[in-house]
Amino acid sequence: MVKKVSVLVVDDSLICRQLICEALGQDPDLQVVGTCVDGKEALAKVKELRPSVVTMDVDMPVMDGLTAVEHIMAECPTPILVLTADPRQQAPELTCRALELGALGLRVKPSIDDGLEAWNLAKELKLLASVRVIRHIRQHKKITPPVRNELPSLLPPSMGMVAVAASTGGPQVLHRMLSELPSDFPAPIAIVQHINAAFAESLAGWLANSCRLKVRLAQDGELLMPGHVLIAPPGMHMVIPFRGRVALKPGVERDGHMPSATVLLESAAKAYGRRALGVILTGMGEDGAAGMLAIKQAGGLTLAQNEESCVVFGMPGAAVERNAVDHLVHGDEVGAALVKLSRGEALAQGR
Missing domain, CATH: 3.40.50.2300 (Response regulator)
Structure with a gap:
């Protein structure tokens, strides 16, 4: 029974x-x-x-x-x-x-x-x-990663843009990630976060108030600029038709979602190629996994939140299964990893 x-x-x-x-x-x-x-x-x-x-x-x-x-x-x-x-x-x-x-x-x-x-x-x-929840301590617990060999060959020639996929548990990680980025972070950031449509504006406002970057829901035709973070609005796919600009398009769900992270990441791979950096965070399902693979196949760099720190390892796990992930990073360390890459420094290798 x-x-x-x-x-x-x-x-x-x-x-x-x-x-x-x-x-x-x-x-x-x-x-x-x-x-x-x-x-x-x-x-x-x-x-x-x-x-x-x-x-x-x-x-x-x-x-x-x-x-x-x-x-x-x-x-x-x-x-x-x-x-x-x-x-x-x-x-x-x-x-x-x-x-x-x-x-x-x-x-x-x-x-x-x-x-x-x-x-x-x-x-x-x-x-x-069905989600495995963890004790939520008021203070963030830092986990020191083990020392590993550096892999400078995995560094992108320059960071053109960062495309992020997130779902269940994602807002907490985005909050921490964005709060640790400097105001002069050199690459624009585009995010698909699965969330009830009524809370999209609140999410953007909450994230904007927690960081030094300019965060808002994207509008059709808006520019992708350093120091700016665009969040896909509900009910539309956010794509990058060419470098430096986003477009909002109606359509059908992809991987069960609209906006879909896979749609964003695949368009980032086409527009930015080796200069694209894909990030996939905690979430149910597999949205974003195919997009991460597209970025990796285009020569870009891909990061995924590790299982230990995920509320749900579904989306990152699906990307790992497709061999679409270059680095697994603890959720508390995603912001620091982006800063390091933006400075031209290599991340430690590890799964």
Whole structure:
């Protein structure tokens, strides 16, 4: 008999709790094992019940959702899906702080009048429940890599641009990576981060406030310039038709996503060739793996987040399986690796 995915529902609204529980109760693979009205109760119930996954409201009495996420991820790590009001009417920091603290996903809370189907989080919860979460310590833990032979032959002739793929767990790594890059970082950066469309603006604002680079959602025809970071907006593929510019194009999903990291990375390989640098971070699925291979085959350099530091090793793992990765890097060290490469220094070899 297959074990059901156990869910703890946390919300101070009785109606919301009832709607979530009723919607999840329609899925035979899920079982709501408890409900809570505030974050303090949620922390106690997580320790007692050990649920597979938690739905977490943000605005609650006694202990708010963000504080509860912080305590749960530090004391009893559990996959958490945060439910919140429309982030476009809140400060970016409020929305994305949950991701920084260790939550795996964000979702806009439906209106009570939207109907039961709008509250059905079953598919997303089952995916998050399969993720191996790690204890989320407030201070970043530095891991010193072992000394390895230098490989100057893997250095690109010059860094033309950096193309980044990220999904589940990616915002935290992007936050750390961008915060460590200097304002005069010599290459433009283009990013595809899989995230609920309602949170795209908040993500860009949160990242912009955490670093010295200029970060924003890309617009069609925008220039790729050093010191600038462009994030693919929801519902469109971001491509590089030629060096120095991006384009936004409608289309169909690639590798299950739109925007697709593979689409961006393949276009970077065509436009920049040996001057392209591909980076693939934590995430489910295999989006970006084919794009990393395209960059490597074009003579560019490719970096992937290592399994130890990934929330989900799916995307980087798929790239490794295709022999599309030159270097595996700890998530805390991606920014430092980019700085080193931008200075013409080689990275240590290692898998």
